[in-house]
Amino acid sequence: MEGETIALNTNQLSRRLERVAYYAEGxxxxxxxxxxxxxxxxxxxxxxxxxxxxxxxxxxGPYQSARKQVELSRLENxxxxxxxxxxxxxxxxxxxxxxxxxxxxxxxxxxxxxxxLEKLTGSQRLVLQPNVASQAVREWLMxxxxxxxxxxxxxxxxKIYEIVVAEKSDSLVTYTEVELMMGPLLIQNHTEVFKKKWxxxxxxxxxxxxxxxxGTETIELSNKKEAxxxxxxxxxxxxx
Ligand code: SAM
Numbered sequence: 001m002e003g004e005t006i007a008l009n010t011n012q013l014s015r016r017l018e019r020v021a022y023y024a025e026g027x028x029x030x031x032x033x034x035x036x037x038x039x040x041x042x043x044x045x046x047x048x049x050x051x052x053x054x055x056x057x058x059x060x061g062p063y064q065s066a067r068k069q070v071e072l073s074r075l076e077n078x079x080x081x082x083x084x085x086x087x088x089x090x091x092x093x094x095x096x097x098x099x100x101x102x103x104x105x106x107x108x109x110x111x112x113x114x115x116x117l118e119k120l121t122g123s124q125r126l127v128l129q130p131n132v133a134s135q136a137v138r139e140w141l142m143x144x145x146x147x148x149x150x151x152x153x154x155x156x157x158x159k160i161y162e163i164v165v166a167e168k169s170d171s172l173v174t175y176t177e178v179e180l181m182m183g184p185l186l187i188q189n190h191t192e193v194f195k196k197k198w199x200x201x202x203x204x205x206x207x208x209x210x211x212x213x214x215g216t217e218t219i220e221l222s223n224k225k226e227a228x229x230x231x232x233x234x235x236x237x238x239x240x
Contacts, residue, residue: 013043015156016129020102023127023150023165027097031056031090033112034104038066038081045078054096055081056089087116098125106133110140117144122168125149134162138180141166142173151185153193160197162186178234187238195239202235 013021017040024030024044028051032041035055045051055070057063066081082089090096096119101109109130113120126146130137141148147169153162162183175184186194209228215221 011043011046013039015154016161017043017102019152019154019163020100020127020129023163024098024100024125027125028052029095029097030054031087031096031099033086033089033099033101034058034062035066035081036062036103038069038079040100040102041079042069042073042075045075046073049078051078053079054089055079056086057081057083058085085115086112087119090116090119092119096124098127100127100129102127102129103131106130106136110136113140113144120144120168124168126164126166128164128166129161130164131159131161134164134183135181137164138175138183142175142180145169145171145173147173148175148184151183153183153186153191153197155193155196160193160200178238181231181234182238190239198235198238202232205232 012018021040021043024040025048030041030044030051031054032038033056035041035057038055041053041055045053055066057066060083063081063083070076070079070081087099090099099120101112104112109128113126126141128137138148141164145168146166148164148166150165151163153160155161164183179187182194182198205228209225209232212221212225212228
């Protein structure tokens with residue numbers, strides 16, 4: 001990813017991708033969507049000769065990088081690099097046990113899942129790593145009855161990343177507003193990184209709120225201020 005100091009070879013991933021890989025290990029088949037250099041499937045396939053993977057890429061440049069990397073790693077018999085958008089690179093009735101979508105914004109990840117709904121059989125684990133707006137991912141998961149089974153928050157190179165792991169549930173999945181925003185599992189465990197992320201967010205919302213208070217009052221402005229205040233209150237309640 002841009003701006004990320006990545007020890008980029010397929011034996012040693014960035015910490016962010018290494019943690020994504022951790023949740024995708026131990027399965028027989030994987031699809032990594034938005035694979036870029038295919039580092040994630042290469043890393044996993046080098047550690048597990050029985051794993052078969054699809055590296056999906058929409059853009060020509062990253063698609064060619066992925067092909068090159070797979071060739072360099074001599075993993076052509078384990079990894080198929082396919083060009084296409086989102087889950088369309090998975091063929092109908094093709095067995096895929098785990099789908100990874102990492103390094104994109106939450107709304108893009110949610111739209112990839114939504115557009116690829118017919119490929120989600122319900123048996124696949126989803127390992128999602130939104131760079132921003134992870135709430136959009138959790139909202140999508142809840143509305144499609146996916147249970148969040150693991151979550152992690154990490155810091156690397158001054159950036160904070162969240163990883164959300166989900167599996168289809170037989171029963172109704174409900175999360176509260178604050179759980180959707182901060183993560184139902186992350187919220188139970190106030191790590192230093194979690195505190196840092198939400199302190200930064202709260203400070204930035206407070207700055208915006210201060211500026212908005214100087215504007216001429218309109219319904220739109222008033223709604224914006226209310227929404228910000230609500231988010232600030234939610235964060236404060238979590239940390240009391
Ligand atoms: N997954 C890698 C990682 O986490 O380091 C690469 C992240 S990179 C920032 C995002 C990649 O997703 C880009 O290579 C981009 O071309 C690809 N991408 C964006 N939208 C996509 C889509 N709808 N389907 C497949 N790939 C997509």
